[in-house]
Amino acid sequence: MTAWDLLSDYTLHTVAMGAAILGVISGVLGSFAVLRQQSLMGDALSHAALPGVCLGFLVAGTRDLGWILGGALFTGGLAALTVLALTRLSRLKTDAAIGIALSVFFAVGVVLLTVIQRMGGASQAGLETFLFGQAAAILRSDLVLMGGVTGVALTVVLALWKEFKLVTFDPEFARTLGLPVTLLEVALTVMVALAVVVGLQMVGVVLMAAMVIAPAAAARQWVSRLEHMVVLAALIGMASGIVGAVISALGAGLATGPLIVLAASAAVLVSILFAPGRGVVWEAAGRVRERRRLRGRQVLATMLSLAREHGDPDYPAEQGMLDAYHRLGTHGVLERLEARGQVRRARHMPGEGRHWVLTPEGRREAERTLAEIGPGGR
Amino acid sequence: MQAILDNPALMIVATGLMVGAASALLGPFLILRRNAMLADAISHSIVFGIVTVWLITGAVAGPVQIAGAALTGVLTVVLTELVAGTGRVKHDAAIGLVFPALFSMGVLLLNVYAREVHIDAHTVLLGEIGFVWLDTVELAGYRVPQALVWMGAMAAVNAAFVALFWKELKLATFDPVLAAAFGFRPRVLFYALLFLVSGTAVAAFDAVGAILFIAFVIVPPAAAYLLSDRLVWIVLGGVAISAVSTLSGYGLAVAWDVSIGGMMASMTGVCLAAAFLFGPRYGLVAGLHRRARQAVENEARALVVHLATHEAGAERQEENVAAAMHTHLGWSAERARAVLARSIDRDFVRRDGEALELTETGREEAEALLQPWRRGGG
Numbered sequence: 001m002t003a004w005d006l007l008s009d010y011t012l013h014t015v016a017m018g019a020a021i022l023g024v025i026s027g028v029l030g031s032f033a034v035l036r037q038q039s040l041m042g043d044a045l046s047h048a049a050l051p052g053v054c055l056g057f058l059v060a061g062t063r064d065l066g067w068i069l070g071g072a073l074f075t076g077g078l079a080a081l082t083v084l085a086l087t088r089l090s091r092l093k094t095d096a097a098i099g100i101a102l103s104v105f106f107a108v109g110v111v112l113l114t115v116i117q118r119m120g121g122a123s124q125a126g127l128e129t130f131l132f133g134q135a136a137a138i139l140r141s142d143l144v145l146m147g148g149v150t151g152v153a154l155t156v157v158l159a160l161w162k163e164f165k166l167v168t169f170d171p172e173f174a175r176t177l178g179l180p181v182t183l184l185e186v187a188l189t190v191m192v193a194l195a196v197v198v199g200l201q202m203v204g205v206v207l208m209a210a211m212v213i214a215p216a217a218a219a220r221q222w223v224s225r226l227e228h229m230v231v232l233a234a235l236i237g238m239a240s241g242i243v244g245a246v247i248s249a250l251g252a253g254l255a256t257g258p259l260i261v262l263a264a265s266a267a268v269l270v271s272i273l274f275a276p277g278r279g280v281v282w283e284a285a286g287r288v289r290e291r292r293r294l295r296g297r298q299v300l301a302t303m304l305s306l307a308r309e310h311g312d313p314d315y316p317a318e319q320g321m322l323d324a325y326h327r328l329g330t331h332g333v334l335e336r337l338e339a340r341g342q343v344r345r346a347r348h349m350p351g352e353g354r355h356w357v358l359t360p361e362g363r364r365e366a367e368r369t370l371a372e373i374g375p376g377g378r
Numbered sequence: 379m380q381a382i383l384d385n386p387a388l389m390i391v392a393t394g395l396m397v398g399a400a401s402a403l404l405g406p407f408l409i410l411r412r413n414a415m416l417a418d419a420i421s422h423s424i425v426f427g428i429v430t431v432w433l434i435t436g437a438v439a440g441p442v443q444i445a446g447a448a449l450t451g452v453l454t455v456v457l458t459e460l461v462a463g464t465g466r467v468k469h470d471a472a473i474g475l476v477f478p479a480l481f482s483m484g485v486l487l488l489n490v491y492a493r494e495v496h497i498d499a500h501t502v503l504l505g506e507i508g509f510v511w512l513d514t515v516e517l518a519g520y521r522v523p524q525a526l527v528w529m530g531a532m533a534a535v536n537a538a539f540v541a542l543f544w545k546e547l548k549l550a551t552f553d554p555v556l557a558a559a560f561g562f563r564p565r566v567l568f569y570a571l572l573f574l575v576s577g578t579a580v581a582a583f584d585a586v587g588a589i590l591f592i593a594f595v596i597v598p599p600a601a602a603y604l605l606s607d608r609l610v611w612i613v614l615g616g617v618a619i620s621a622v623s624t625l626s627g628y629g630l631a632v633a634w635d636v637s638i639g640g641m642m643a644s645m646t647g648v649c650l651a652a653a654f655l656f657g658p659r660y661g662l663v664a665g666l667h668r669r670a671r672q673a674v675e676n677e678a679r680a681l682v683v684h685l686a687t688h689e690a691g692a693e694r695q696e697e698n699v700a701a702a703m704h705t706h707l708g709w710s711a712e713r714a715r716a717v718l719a720r721s722i723d724r725d726f727v728r729r730d731g732e733a734l735e736l737t738e739t740g741r742e743e744a745e746a747l748l749q750p751w752r753r754g755g756g
Contacts (some may be wrong), residue, residue: 110640319728
């Protein structure tokens, strides 16, 4: 298969478009979920889609995507309400409620799966592909449905943008403004089920949680405005969706869901490490730079103090003595100071260690440091 | 003896009971620490551990394999803490980022080595408790199902752990700071607990798969938690509830010819729903009943206080009559009649034509409410 064949491949186009649609909806809705610290709710909703998939199949009698997605939406919403009921009406906390909804709904799904299997083969019905996703099974007609669901979700988000934003960042204030906060929160949660529904064929029920969380978590590292975050999350979701789906569709026998999830996870890793401003690597580098600068100033101050005590501005300080004074090897520090022209090497007797003298510039820097520390300092 | 061990039904139920007991022994500590979702994370990511260990050692079952794969579970928690520790994402999002990535790697490895590993993606999710009796090992001259041996061993280890460290676990769960002050090392204990959860997940993997295991860890202890306040009853109750679920689940699965593991896990959900609705102290029905009784009690109190307030005044003719309950207390005629009937039954009020008069008991009740400081001679 040449590169051109690849680019014009019909299946590949379908898969890439499906992945793009999925990326948009999960990125947008995931942003709200992550910011509202409802990340794991997505996990419950995605596992809870399994019984819905089976119910949809049982009702329709065939692998009709409309019914299946409808069923998934129904049980997903039911799981969300279960979590809500358990946390509001019993002494169980959110984590336990999510775990309960997730595992029990999935168990019911497993039972229903065997019911279908007995009736005439779930693998024949192709329901197993909903577990881990199989991008190659997506049809053009499916794209219309996925696009439609995404369109509805985006329209709702755009129409209620201000309200959702307020509820996400300051629910208390939203309440004082008279907004129906609980209703909006429930809407945001249940809409995650829409994203799950769109991702069923690509990622499958088991891993959809990652698709809700990862693009949003990655996007958050690069930007700090909700508008930007939502758009960037959609783009990252699209990119990881396309990468994963295309690798899978090339036919190495790899499930699509895990590939997409790993692509999204890689995006998160890169973002956490390297995002400008927030990246862990930059922070670590900044800390090292800061420590070095501090060490340099400490050594300069020590040398100035020694010079003052000896009444000799050009007092040559021995490196070993500075080492002992600072309880660390000052070699690197002194060489960096030398490169910046703040110290210079002094002549010394053979057999003695290296000696260093402050340059006028080094002396000014050291005086500034001592002045900052104040009279109480060394 | 061998006849018993060759009976598939008995072996399936015995394995189920061991899975339930081993999981329910550990679950309460996760739920009470609000870490229930770690069970979710661990049970997903041990798939990666199982495949990796298989690739290294060439076997799936055995103590080394269980311990090795269980390390992945601990690794999940360590990685989650690491990701959350960067401060770049919240804790819940960190969980949802780490385990899908590990799980995805596990599934992809399964795809790649599908031909060589006897576990496929299907088993990962659903387990095959119906076939545990096929895979046996020689033990003291008897052929025993392998899954039963390892599950029994894990149940024994977990029981020993919980019994030996009961006091420490209890303190570390409810007051980790005090536990640390006593030198109990709550973090070490917690990681030991997570290691055992992981080991149990690995041992239970063949029987119930990765996801149904979550139901066994979280749901029965959560149901027990809805029934009792005492840790010992939560632990033992969880074990009992999981036994009930296993037995009823097996019966129903055979009757309906559906997934045995799925039905057992579904039954834990039914038990939880029962505890949620009908629990004597924290159940929904009991709560509603209590509230209704409280409302009745308050009505009677309102009446006696009303009568006592106006007893001595000139307005007595107007206030202390049956009609005033409707006009002054704002009750509907029907409600007023019911309250009056109950108050007369309880000997709070005497009726003299239209006039209402407090009895001795009624006056005492009113005084206790109006002047609570006089009560009990304190």
